[in-house]
Structures are given as C-alpha cells and as structure tokens.
Amino acid sequence: MKNVVIVGAGHGAGQVVASLRQKKFDGKITLIGEEPWYPYQRPPLSKKFLAGELPAERLYFKPESFYDEPNISVHLGTRVVSIDRDSHQVTTADAEHFDYDYLVIATGSRPRKLEIPGSELAGVHYLRGISDVDAIRRDMREGRRVAIIGAGYIGLEVAAVAAQLDQNVTVVEMESRVMSRVVSPELSEFYQGVHADNGVDLRLSTGVQGLAGTERVEGVILDTGEILPTDIVVIGIGIVPNIELAIDCGLDVANGVVVDDHCRTSDSCIFSIGDCTWHPNKLLGSELRLESVHNALEQAKTAAGNICGEDLSYAQVPWFWSDQYDLKLQIAGLSQGYDQVVIRGKPEQRSFACLYLREGHLISIDAVNAPKDFVQSKALIAAHARIDPTLLADVEIQLKDMA
Numbered sequence: 001m002k003n004v005v006i007v008g009a010g011h012g013a014g015q016v017v018a019s020l021r022q023k024k025f026d027g028k029i030t031l032i033g034e035e036p037w038y039p040y041q042r043p044p045l046s047k048k049f050l051a052g053e054l055p056a057e058r059l060y061f062k063p064e065s066f067y068d069e070p071n072i073s074v075h076l077g078t079r080v081v082s083i084d085r086d087s088h089q090v091t092t093a094d095a096e097h098f099d100y101d102y103l104v105i106a107t108g109s110r111p112r113k114l115e116i117p118g119s120e121l122a123g124v125h126y127l128r129g130i131s132d133v134d135a136i137r138r139d140m141r142e143g144r145r146v147a148i149i150g151a152g153y154i155g156l157e158v159a160a161v162a163a164q165l166d167q168n169v170t171v172v173e174m175e176s177r178v179m180s181r182v183v184s185p186e187l188s189e190f191y192q193g194v195h196a197d198n199g200v201d202l203r204l205s206t207g208v209q210g211l212a213g214t215e216r217v218e219g220v221i222l223d224t225g226e227i228l229p230t231d232i233v234v235i236g237i238g239i240v241p242n243i244e245l246a247i248d249c250g251l252d253v254a255n256g257v258v259v260d261d262h263c264r265t266s267d268s269c270i271f272s273i274g275d276c277t278w279h280p281n282k283l284l285g286s287e288l289r290l291e292s293v294h295n296a297l298e299q300a301k302t303a304a305g306n307i308c309g310e311d312l313s314y315a316q317v318p319w320f321w322s323d324q325y326d327l328k329l330q331i332a333g334l335s336q337g338y339d340q341v342v343i344r345g346k347p348e349q350r351s352f353a354c355l356y357l358r359e360g361h362l363i364s365i366d367a368v369n370a371p372k373d374f375v376q377s378k379a380l381i382a383a384h385a386r387i388d389p390t391l392l393a394d395v396e397i398q399l400k401d402m403a
Helices: 011-022 130-142 153-164 185-197 244-248 293-307 371-382
Strands: 003-007 028-032 072-075 080-084 089-092 097-099 102-105 109-111 124-126 145-149 168-172 201-203 208-213 217-222 227-229 232-235 239-241 256-258 270-272 277-281 286-288 319-324 327-333 340-346 351-358 361-368
Touching: 003 011, 003 097, 011 028, 011 293, 080 244, 102 293, 124 130, 130 232, 145 153, 153 168, 153 185, 153 319, 168 217, 185 201, 185 319, 185 361, 217 232, 270 293, 327 371, 351 371, 361 371
Parallel strands: 003 028, 003 102, 028 072, 102 270, 124 232, 145 168, 145 232, 168 201, 256 277
Antiparallel strands: 080 089, 089 097, 109 239, 208 217, 217 227, 277 286, 319 327, 327 361, 340 351, 351 361
16 A cells, blocks of 8 residues: 655645545655644635625635544644655654655745744734734734735735725835746736725835834834834735755755646655745746646646656646635746737726737736636647737737637
C-alpha cells in the first residue's frame, strides 16, 4: 500500500485529496497543516468573509465529513519541520514522524513583512488566513480609521470592504498608480476613480517611514513627514513563497520549488503545487511562479494523476479575479511585456475590457463586469491569436468569432 503525505492544508492540498479519491487511489493519504482548519478557500477572505457576508463554514473546500475515510488521516495545527529524503519521512514540531512513498509540498506562501519602526504594534495586520480576518474585523468594530499600505489586489479589496462598512479609509502606495504590477495605466486610472468616488483617500507615489504609537498603532509616518492618524493598519505588499522545507532537504529551488510540467521536483518521489512552485508553462513559453487559486487546483490535479500512474502535464492559461464594490475584475493570461492595449467597451458604463497585445498577438485580458469576454478570450490567448485591434475593440463582434 502506497503512502501519500501532503505538507500543507490549503485549497490546493484539499484538491490533491479530492483528486486522489476520485481516481480511486487505494493507499493511505496523510494531510498535515499548520492552521487549525480543514482546507478552505482564501479568495473570499478579503471580500465577502471580511465583509461578514460569508460564514466560516462556507469557506471550506470540502466539508469535514469528506475526510472521514479509513485511508485519510488529517493532522491540523501541526507544523512539519523537516523532510528526510533518504528515509522518505517527514517530522513535525512535536517529533511525530510520517513515512511517505510520495510527498506533495503544498506549503503555499506568507505575507511579505514590512520591516519599519512600529510594525509590531497592536492594530497592525496582514491578511492571509481566517484568524487574520477575525482580528481585522474585531479592530474595525473598535476604530473608524483604516490605513492600508499597498494598493494591490488585497489592499484594494480590503479598502472596498472597509469603505462599504463606513470606515474612513486611506490607501498608501509607493508606486504612481494602483495595481501597477499587473494592470495597464488605463485600468489603474479607472479603479482609482472608483475608489475616490467611494471616499477612499489614495496617497500614491508615497512611501512609509514608520508607524507611530506606544502600545497600539496611532498613525502612519509618511516619507513626506506627515503623520496619518489611524486606528488600524492593514499591510498588503505581496507574498513570499514558503520554500524553506524544500531548501533544507536539498531540492532544487529558484523563486519557488522547481518542478517540471508534471509537478515533480528534482526528487521523483516529491511533487509540489501552488504558490510555492517555480514551474514551466508551455503555452506561455516561460517559467514562472503564480499566486493563483486556479494554478494551485490544476497543479493539484496534475500531481494526483501522476501519483496514480497517469502521464499528465500542466499547461494552461492562468486566470485570476478581484472583487471591489460592484465590480468583478477577471484576468486571463499575463500582460507583462505588452506593447499595445485595446479598450473594448466603455469604462464609464462599468463594463469593459482591456486586451493586451504583443507584436500583434493577444496575450492577456482584464475584463471588468464583462464575463463573456473573459471566457471567450482564453482560447484566443492560448492560441496566441493575431487579431486586428479594430476588431477587438468592436463590441458588436463576439471574441469567439475572431478565432
């Protein structure tokens, strides 16, 4: 009987268990996670869960009963501290050992810390898990002023929720526009207008020197010398892949755990999935690390299939989404390196898309309240379709008819 041990209990880890079950895997499955919760969905944390519109039990990837099988063993609140590749064994912080025939590293990522004076004060938060959101919500009930450092997806989603909860919200961003790493200036300008219309004070091209306060945060010290009074600070400046276990056991590591298109690491008995992986994508013609639920789920299916003796390769168009106010931003492909952007629809109608071209080929789309364009664009992006920009801009012609 084969033993599969999964280190990490996030969304992707839950999918590994589900896929192994679906494929009638008859060995033992051991799931080990640091958090006290069964695998759950993280995207709603900064959206409906933070807003109080979604109970915790609705976050679960599968109900607890799903794991109540004779061949499934779940260990929550448990941290793996080492992997011994020679003995095929992992060891936890409480000195428990688990043998494996196949190991799946699904350790995910953690928030990038902002190392400035005052960053350890009470009232300073990062958002990655259920407990983080619970703490932010408690503080929001006590205070009325929220300062958010970072204007990426997480920062702006938190800003939108806080503004709708009648908080006084300020977003501080060192770049000259919001979401600058992932969207065009045109889309940044649109979202800056939306947040301003909802009362959010955007401080762009502004750095942070430190946080003021004695025991609890009372202000954000800007690089201009101004002290921005606040009751709560939420920091969202990116994430760091959890690759320490892989490094310590000698696996190949780059900006993530290096895997091939089968999700295998440099050790043929060890797979890795999700945010922590550095992987190839033949459709994109590059190696990369993706912070994406879709990527984690599809890599999980690939790893599980290969554990079960199939020959599966992972290569898909990546996609992401962000909910802010009544706007759903859906992204397919990666826009980095584009040389032309085509606006399809009218931003003032709050339903439009930005289509990104490189040397005439469609490489990505940002669709705002335009789900049909988002769905229909994926095949075109995968095919590196070359389409006349005037056709792309014509909303009377469906994207699927441009193949």
